[in-house]
Amino acid sequence: MSNTIKIEVKDQNPLTALKDFFGSLLNLQDIGALFISQHLPMKSVVMPTLITDSDHLQRIDPLAPAFPLNGAKLVARLTHKSIGKKVAAVLRPCEIRAFIELVKLKQGRLEELIIIGVDCLGAYNNEDYKSFVDKNGPESTRLFYQNILDGKKGLIDGIDLAPACKACEHPVPETADIIIALWGIDINKELFVITQSPKGDDIIDKLNFNKTDEPATRLEAVTSLKADKIAWRDKMFAQIDEETNSIEKLTKYLAGCVNCYNCRVACPVCYCKECVFVTDVFNHEPFQYLKWADRKGILKMPTDTIFFHITRMAHISLACVGCGQCSNACPNNIPLTELFRSAAFRAQKAFDYEAGRDFAESPPLAVFHEDEFSEVTSVK
């Protein structure tokens, strides 16, 4: 069951139409709050906000190519205990997919959550978004979505989509309750809202819109878009795999890492409550460092950099959704997303699993069967 409604866009301004739509949503009795990105009054920063009063919808901008963090962990924070009210969260597809992984790990709950997924046009990395908005001011978001929807792929004045977005084959929110549809649609004239669950239907019924059909142009646009993204992704995989196919090369790739662990803080699916790398396990005795240094005559400090990254890979590659935030977070501009997504691709393939695909799919390391994977014990 899926319902579609059409929202007229006036004055070629889809953002106003979205504000009205979210306003009426927020006015529904059982919706307690709206989680949505907006321009903060400070600087040109776009951040998620939790809105309870529709007066504060003025600066919302879910179409801005800004993606300062993956909201999955924040939504988990909002939902891990009952609050007696519903929260509607407006999210990108990769935020939803990461949240699905957190729900499986019992770190977030679905019960009081309405997931509103926006067809994802992609985003710039943090630094690029900043230059983009500094240059183009209040017109930046419009400039961006027009460029994307005209098929120009977001390259504007030398600023290009983040690699994570270029390689992302999930430009539509497949598991949202409600989708704000943008692909294949002239959003200066109209917007479509599509429901995908009874929860979504319930909301739309209460809003009293006339039902219509999903425009066929959307599916066409999405199909060709996905093919493009997959082609780019596979090229990216080939390149990163070549660049890191030995321990020497991996060491070179990660050479700038200072063990700040920002990448794991930014990662929505780095799920450990306490990361072992910041515990006393790694608070070695001073003499130990000298002993290690003595073995080869030299020891890089801080130590255990590669160890950290491969261990993080073992922890999260089955849950990585390729959101790109690890790269965004790295102070030394190490292209981590390429590395982790390619590892994730191999790991998820091995278990015929896809992170964020389905709430009902168990994380591969949380289940086991007696009769399986006999090849593991017969490596020759």
Added chain:
Amino acid sequence: MEDFEPIIIAFVCNWCTYTAADLAGTSRLKYPANVRLIRVMCTGMVDPKYIIKTLLEGADAVLISGCHPGDCHYINGNYKARRRIKLLHALLPQFGFERERVKLTWIGASDGIEFAETIAEMVKEIKMLGPVKTKLKMVI
């Protein structure tokens, strides 16, 4: 590569493979001295990071060995271990740690002979593969 003597770190479960290794010893069976045993209570407690660290520190291979399916003393530790090794087999070869360097086997308590044979065979295999690359270069 003639005189290369690989170092193999073996995580063996107390109840099966460790007992098998003990039996091999008391039966005076000969097996190569390349292996260093670490006794753990169950293969299910071998965290992937022990294996990663071991390889990064320059061990040429890691053996994880425990009870046969159905025989684990903690019911399902060995099934969990199997999935973890499956994951490492998907991740590590990309960085030059061939699957052969992370071996999982089931060796029951009475299989002293099989234990000795497994080690001998593994040493042969790793000799053919050559030393692990982390030994040779500075790894950060």
